[in-house]
Amino acid sequence: MKKNMTIQELRDAKKNVSVVNEGGLSYNEISEIMTRGGDKMNHSNVRAIMLKSFMKIADHMSKEYGLSHDYNKLLEIAIKPDFQESVIEILDQEINKRKKK
């Protein structure tokens, strides 16, 4: 197998299954999957949605603590790797809980 195959090549190689690197997908790969699922978007849209999601979480959390941050502050929080890691960790645990149920 070629080391740097495109996702298309990999999909063709095996039962029309998308193949990704360990740990997560690139924006392009995500956009491809989403488009294939009927939700047409490009890599930029994916990035925007992802950031918007983190900002939504940051906004809700700050409001819970009685804070009201503007767009720039929320964006600053949303792009912090520490914040993203914490959110993803909790999301991972939540997904595992759902699976057990």
Added chain:
Amino acid sequence: MANILSSYQDLIKQNPLLTRDQEIALAKKIKAGDIKARQKMIESNYRLVINLAKKYHENHRNLDFSELLSESQMGLIKAVDRFDHEKGFKFSTYACWWIKQAIMSFINDSYSVIKTPGNNRVILAKAQKMRKEYLSKFGYNPSNDEIAAALGISPTTLTNVETAHVNVISIDAEVKSKTTGQTQTKTRSVVETIEDEHVSAEQLLINQELRQILLDSLRLLTPREEKILRLRFGLYTADDDVENFPMTLTQLIELQTEEN
């Protein structure tokens, strides 16, 4: 130390040194089971015990002299019980080794709270000496493998010996800390300097609250947003939904290998 020694003075005065013939006569009686002869032999050799104990105490000042003396006496008693006059040696020559052995065993046991075989301390001493020589000769610290090879033991043994002889201190021992720029010296116990890694009840509650808020925030995400986050951060499985949550490269290789 002076008090202890003075208590032995009377005993030493009452029991002068034995002549060779007296030693043999007592040894014969001891062999026959005479307890008084045994007692006499022990008391007559206290000088030897005190001399050896003093000599070792000079190099091991941290040890309690009275305990060292007691251990030396145990060595003497062992020597009295095992002495065989027919072999032609003087009793003091024979007893000397038993007393030294008892003292060394005591020193070894007192050196660390971790009990190790007697030869381990010898290995440690040799290794430490070799390290110093190596450093002065070649200008750098030798590796454990080099030292072990030179001593003819395995590196694991050397590591185990060195680990077993670490300095152990009491958790209540006092630690002095000097404040910079001041002459004031604070005294506190070791236990006070150890960080408490447990999360306090207050912090636990704060964390739980934060977690709950975060969980509530996650519920605000639309299925599309959650899907993108999961894909981006690899929170998917290939078990049930391969179309939306694809498999990893490793999993594909595994699958291919299985099929081939």
